Amino acid sequence: MELAGLLTYGIFFLTLVGIYGLLALGLNVQWGYAGMLNIGVAAFFTVGAYTSAIITTAESSGHLGGFGLPFPVGLASAMALSGILALGVGLITLRLRSDYLAIASIGIAEIVRLTLKNEGWLTGGVRGMAGIPRPLAGLIPGYDATLYLLLVLAFVAAVYWANERAWRSPWGRVLRAIRENEAAARAMGKNSLLFRLQAFVLGAVVMGLAGALYAHFVRFISPEAFNPLFATFLIWVMLIAGGSGNNRGALLGAFVIWIVWSATEIFVTRLPEDLVTRAGALRVLLIGILLQVILLARPQGILPERPPRPERHE
Amino acid sequence: MIQVEHLSKSFGGLRAVNDCSFTLEEGAITGLIGPNGAGKTTVFNMIAGFIKPSGGRILFEGQDVTGFSPERLFSLGIVRTFQIPHEFSRMTVLENLMLVPPAQSGENLFSSWLRWGAVRREERDVRRKGEEVLEFLELTHVRDELAGNLSGGQKKLLELGRTMMTDAKLVLLDEPAAGVNRTLMGKLARMIQQLHRERGYSFCIIEHDMDLIAELCHPVIVLAEGRVLTQGSMESIRRDERVLEAYLGHSGAHETEGAA
Ligand SMILES: Nc1ncnc2c1ncn2[C@@H]1O[C@H](COP(=O)(O)OP(=O)(O)OP(=O)(O)O)[C@@H](O)[C@H]1O
Ligand SMILES: [Mg+2]
Numbered sequence: 001m002e003l004a005g006l007l008t009y010g011i012f013f014l015t016l017v018g019i020y021g022l023l024a025l026g027l028n029v030q031w032g033y034a035g036m037l038n039i040g041v042a043a044f045f046t047v048g049a050y051t052s053a054i055i056t057t058a059e060s061s062g063h064l065g066g067f068g069l070p071f072p073v074g075l076a077s078a079m080a081l082s083g084i085l086a087l088g089v090g091l092i093t094l095r096l097r098s099d100y101l102a103i104a105s106i107g108i109a110e111i112v113r114l115t116l117k118n119e120g121w122l123t124g125g126v127r128g129m130a131g132i133p134r135p136l137a138g139l140i141p142g143y144d145a146t147l148y149l150l151l152v153l154a155f156v157a158a159v160y161w162a163n164e165r166a167w168r169s170p171w172g173r174v175l176r177a178i179r180e181n182e183a184a185a186r187a188m189g190k191n192s193l194l195f196r197l198q199a200f201v202l203g204a205v206v207m208g209l210a211g212a213l214y215a216h217f218v219r220f221i222s223p224e225a226f227n228p229l230f231a232t233f234l235i236w237v238m239l240i241a242g243g244s245g246n247n248r249g250a251l252l253g254a255f256v257i258w259i260v261w262s263a264t265e266i267f268v269t270r271l272p273e274d275l276v277t278r279a280g281a282l283r284v285l286l287i288g289i290l291l292q293v294i295l296l297a298r299p300q301g302i303l304p305e306r307p308p309r310p311e312r313h314e
Numbered sequence: 315m316i317q318v319e320h321l322s323k324s325f326g327g328l329r330a331v332n333d334c335s336f337t338l339e340e341g342a343i344t345g346l347i348g349p350n351g352a353g354k355t356t357v358f359n360m361i362a363g364f365i366k367p368s369g370g371r372i373l374f375e376g377q378d379v380t381g382f383s384p385e386r387l388f389s390l391g392i393v394r395t396f397q398i399p400h401e402f403s404r405m406t407v408l409e410n411l412m413l414v415p416p417a418q419s420g421e422n423l424f425s426s427w428l429r430w431g432a433v434r435r436e437e438r439d440v441r442r443k444g445e446e447v448l449e450f451l452e453l454t455h456v457r458d459e460l461a462g463n464l465s466g467g468q469k470k471l472l473e474l475g476r477t478m479m480t481d482a483k484l485v486l487l488d489e490p491a492a493g494v495n496r497t498l499m500g501k502l503a504r505m506i507q508q509l510h511r512e513r514g515y516s517f518c519i520i521e522h523d524m525d526l527i528a529e530l531c532h533p534v535i536v537l538a539e540g541r542v543l544t545q546g547s548m549e550s551i552r553r554d555e556r557v558l559e560a561y562l563g564h565s566g567a568h569e570t571e572g573a574a
Contacts, residue, residue: 165427170412170420170437177402177413184400187362188414188476189388190421198423307406309458 026206035179040105042231048211082208128222245305321370332540345531391483399469403462414479
């Protein structure tokens with residue numbers, strides 16, 4: 001019984017690590033590769049989750065749709081819509097100085113968050129959306145969660161592969177050059193706007209995918225789960241602690257930080273009564289301290305960025 | 315090759331470039347000299363598309379290219395270097411060079427995902443070219459160093475090296491020899507001449523080292539306070555009183571020693 005419980009928790013835990021890992025991989029393309037400061041990760045995560053939920057849930061009076069379409073359609077729509085949102089934000093802000101993107105991305109995240117709460121016809125408002133189907137359910141009775149974990153891990157593997165290939169490719173090289181020195185990259189004929197737009201959209205598509213996978217995992221979503229703390233701050237901590245510019249670092253960061261984050265939850269529940277109300281802030285503080293410690297020991301994160309060495313031939 | 319017509323640029327109240335007109339001839343190595351703050355770099359920035367002129371226009375091979383973006387001008391064959399080295403610090407020296415060739419198929423992300431074989435074959439060629447340039451610059455031993463770790467002089471060489479990774483028509487060099495030791499400077503001059511001879515590059519060189527200018531450049535254009543003061547051969551410019559005056563300031567014009 002103990003063991004079974006542990007196993008169930010392990011599967012639950014790893015699925016979330018996989019989803020957060022995807023978010024960190026998406027952010028790595030934007031920040032690690034291209035140096036774009038996206039402080040609105042939550043927006044793309046949310047749009048992904050709600051899009052797939054609306055597409056796949058059964059007809060409901062509580063929100064738009066649902067359209068009852070299959071899971072792959074939901075996933076694809078989530079990625080597409082998140083990408084389109086990024087394209088719009090990118091077209092408006094990428095021409096401006098890079099700090100404007102940071103500000104704009106916060107703004108977008110706020111707009112998305114308020115839409116969730118207030119546009120009940122679309123999102124179900126604070127009541128959220130229930131009955132989101134879990135794919136592969138019932139395929140092997142009793143193994144729903146395990147199957148879903150495998151599905152998530154398959155997506156993690158695919159995105160990891162795509163990211164690594166992009167990192168080693170001339171495309172990634174141009175992005176890093178733009179990150180290092182945009183003027184020089186332009187002097188070398190690279191259309192920095194176009195490349196940064198691509199990186200921004202690609203990252204957002206991955207975040208949208210993560211959102212959809214999250215929705216189908218928890219099966220009930222409400223604005224609570226998408227506050228900037230979970231959906232932006234933690235992702236940044238994961239990437240920076242793990243090592244930005246390093247895809248393994250991003251995944252390792254997601255793993256380590258999620259363990260610590262979960263552990264702080266256990267820790268704060270043991271606090272005296274009067275402190276419990278402030279538990280959330282305390283957890284953030286603990287994570288902040290942990291990040292400081294990691295960065296003091298390893299300023300570039302646990303696994304620092306390494307340029308792809310072109311293999312020597314002959 | 316380049317015609318600059320009545321070019322002006324103001325920064326706030328300051329007229330950095332003030333009604334400048336001159337021509338860079340095809341096949342020439344033109345020198346651009348003048349005291350600090352004369353507006354030389356600003357002129358380069360306008361020709362290379364980094365700053366929009368406040369007035370006037372720039373023709374390249376007869377075409378009006380005023381206000382074109384840097385990347386567009388690069389594709390037309392105008393390549394520049396920077397006065398302060400603009401290396402890509404956290405990229406290797408070889409990568410700094412491999413970045414440059416235009417229209418690499420792997421710059422398309424989908425090609426990199428789906429046609430990796432073809433991309434890699436192309437990469438091999440680009441790498442070979444990069445290695446040749448490193449050899450030419452005698453930088454082979456730092457091939458895999460991060461460019462940010464190079465010495466100042468090595469960064470200057472790398473700047474020059476990047477211009478050799480593409481088929482440029484006109485290369486704008488902003489103080490290529492500043493901070494470079496004498497031996498290296500001689501080497502640099504030979505490299506520029508070799509590129510000029512073998513690749514048919516035209517050059518425009520900003521430089522404060524008059525020996526280097528005398529060795530390489532004809533004609534030489536003198537800029538002072540945003541205007542073209544004079545132009546001609548280095549000998550004629552050495553003899554020109556006004557040039558000495560410009561370098562020494564108006565009062566010191568008669569105790570002249572060697573600036574020009
Ligand atoms: N972006 C800018 N903003 C404001 N002023 C500028 C800017 N760029 C140049 N200037 C001013 O324009 C004038 C010309 O500068 P520029 O860099 O073209 O001189 P230069 O001839 O290259 O000098 P040096 O030989 O010292 O490199 C200077 O007075 C400088 O302060
Ligand atoms: Mg200058």
